[in-house]
Amino acid sequence: MSEDSKELAGAGSHGAELHLEKARIPADVFRSALERFIISWAKNMESKGALIGHVKLIAEVNGGYYKLSVVDVGLGVERNDGLVEDVVTGGRIKIMAAVLNLEDEEVERSLDEVLEGLTNDVHLHKAGHHCDHDH
């Protein structure tokens, strides 16, 4: 990222990709788990002093997609629902946040703090991370 424009704005950002394999999650459970996650991430960053820029995710699963976006906690989550099956079995979820008043590392730490909630709700793992157990 541009060091100077990022500095000028006082912005920080972080993104990650999560993988979902051999799962059997009812689509509604999947939707609400993602919504809880994105709101808790946005709130967690706000509690650390961030002005939310944009927190968003897109799940590309089973040939469909589910996109969520938060630009202001007061306005809540916006959904763009393109899920095509009732049960989610696999795919990937891309998540990212860009905010003012936090450093990149703080955005990443905040994600780590709230991600546990999501990985408990819906079993998934971060790309690049090796999982020993069966899914």
Add this chain to the structure above:
Amino acid sequence: MMIICLISGFLGSGKTTLMIELGKRLGSKGRRAAIIVNEIGEVGVDGALINQYGLNSVELTEGCICCSLSGSLQNTLRVVANDYKADAVFIEPTGIALPSKINTIIRTSMVEYEAKLGICVVDAYRAEKIYEEAGLFFRRQIEDVDIVAVNKVDLVNDEKVATVEELVIGLNPKVELVRMSAKRCEGVDRIESILFEKMGARE
């Protein structure tokens, strides 16, 4: 020859929403639109969505197109112009990019283009807050653009829209203001017709 439309604006202001709408409108009238998106945060979230709408997009994510990726932007512009033969290319930089820097990169890209339109999307709901928190930056985003789209007017009353417009005009008296709700596809006509005017000049 193609036209270039740069759609800048703060994080979450509605750039992608506006661009998808414009891309769809051009497509439905038989024009080839290409989209170049640069996202902050190393993973592309919007590219996937844009592709879902059947629009042609290139996502540049491993850096910023005003800095480390300036070469990639120039290469992509060349491909879009020469190989894809787009009528219009939309460029959405990250929400913290400065249009003036991108304008310089476009100018030095050696890509021939008919016309260029710079639009800055401002979120009417949040503009004042962002101006308070990052005033200099807000001002620099509004510099060097032709149009300021005061977006999300569906979320605020007319008084608030007028306050935001005053703020914008105070910072850049030369811009044309367009009120819109990109999400409801309201107010987009004006921009669409400017784009067609610029494209039409060629025939």
